[in-house]
Amino acid sequence: EIVLTQSPGTLSLSPGERATLSCRASQSVSSSYLAWYQQKPGQAPRLLIYGASSRATGIPDRFSGSGSGTDFTLTISRLEPEDFAVYYCQQYGSSPEWTFGQGTKVEIK
Amino acid sequence: QVQLVQSGAEVKKPGASVKVSCKASGYTFTSYGISWVRQAPGQGLEWMGWISAYNGNTNYAQKLQGRVTMTTDTSTSTAYMELRSLRSDDTAVYYCAREFIAVAGGVYYYYMDVWGKGTTVTVSS
Numbered sequence: 586e587i588v589l590t591q592s593p594g595t596l597s598l599s600p601g602e603r604a605t606l607s608c609r610a611s612q613s614v615s616s617s618y619l620a621w622y623q624q625k626p627g628q629a630p631r632l633l634i635y636g637a638s639s640r641a642t643g644i645p646d647r648f649s650g651s652g653s654g655t656d657f658t659l660t661i662s663r664l665e666p667e668d669f670a671v672y673y674c675q676q677y678g679s680s681p682e683w684t685f686g687q688g689t690k691v692e693i694k
Numbered sequence: 695q696v697q698l699v700q701s702g703a704e705v706k707k708p709g710a711s712v713k714v715s716c717k718a719s720g721y722t723f724t725s726y727g728i729s730w731v732r733q734a735p736g737q738g739l740e741w742m743g744w745i746s747a748y749n750g751n752t753n754y755a756q757k758l759q760g761r762v763t764m765t766t767d768t769s770t771s772t773a774y775m776e777l778r779s780l781r782s783d784d785t786a787v788y789y790c791a792r793e794f795i796a797v798a799g800g801v802y803y804y805y806m807d808v809w810g811k812g813t814t815v816t817v818s819s
Contacts, residue, residue, distance in 0.1 A: 620805040622739075629789055629809035630731075630739065635796075636803045673739055677804035680753045681793075683729060683741040 587611055589674050591686035597694040604661040606689045608674035613654045618677040621650055621659045624688075625670045633672075634659060661691070669693050696720035698728075698790050698810035705816045706780050713776040714813045716790030723771035724748045727793035729806060730764060730775045732786040740786075744793065745773060780817045787812040 588611040598604055608619075616637040622630040632641040634650035637657055647662040661668055674686040701715040716728065730742040743754035745764040752764050763776045773790055791806035 617801050617803045622806075624739075629812055630791075630806075631809070632805055632807050635805040635807075636801075639803075641805075641807065675739075675806070681727070681744050681804075682753055682755070683731075683744070683806075685731075685739040685741065688738045 587614060587676060587678060587684055589676060589684055589686035591672075591674060591689045593689060594687075595690045595692060597692050598664055599694045600664050600666055602664050604659075604664055604668070604691055606659040606661075606672055606691075608652075608657040608659070608686050610655045610657070610676065614657075614676045616653050616657075619650075619652075619657055620675045620677075622673045622675060623668075623670050624673065630673065664691070666693075696792070696808050698792065698808055700788075700790060700810040700813045703814040703816070705818065707819055708781055708817055710780050710817075711776060711778040712780060712815050713774055714788050714790075714815070716773040716775070716810050718747075718771045718773070718792070721792075723766075724768055726795075728764075728766070728773040729791050729793055730762075731789045731791055731806075733789070733812075734783070734786040737786075742775070742788075747773065777815075780815075782817050785815065785817045787814050789813075 590609045592607045619637040621634040624630045638650045649660045671688045671690045673688050699717045724747045727746045729744045745752045765774045789812045790810045792808040794807040796803040
């Protein structure tokens with residue numbers, strides 16, 4: 586079973602700053618199977634990035650994803666007030682089965 | 695528009711069962727799989743299992759094997775998740791999500807593109 590480890594657990598930043606979130610897999614993951622989600626309190630997760638680097642429909646271009654193999658990154662170029670939330674990476678495995686990272690909370694500094 | 699509408703909140707006693715529904719609309723139900731994901735209070739997302747709406751094939755998370763059953767009713771485009779022998783640590787928000795598979799340049803992409811709003815299940819004596 587592949588384990589996804591996200592870091593840091595909490596990121597304290599100010600609006601306008603750049604956020605860099607990491608997702609590390611315990612073994613190599615196909616980039617096309619790696620996605621990122623945003624979740625705000627009381628809401629369902631929302632798809633941000635799929636295929637490690639492709640933005641989902643309607644997602645602003647300040648969100649970008651990169652990486653391959655075991656190391657993946659979600660970058661928010663300039664934080665807007667609505668971006669403060671929890672972010673999860675996710676990978677798809679055959680069977681099928683899915684694994685989530687434990688999440689990174691981006692909070693206002 | 696594509697949406698998944700889930701049933702309402704439930705309160706159950708330990709040892710009981712709960713069945714949560716997820717009604718799909720705006721797309722061809724049998725063309726996609728549905729995953730169930732739960733989130734305990736203040737915790738992260740936990741994948742519970744998957745069902746193919748096409749043929750009813752399932753795959754469950756190992757820790758829930760024997761306690762969870764996922765089914766679909768294609769006549770009403772509804773997916774169901776039943777969890778038995780409830781314990782206090784089953785208290786969570788339960789989400790259904792559509793599994794989307796895209797193909798581009800021979801590469802398959804997998805992700806969950808549409809989510810229900812969640813159903814709160816509280817297990818308490």
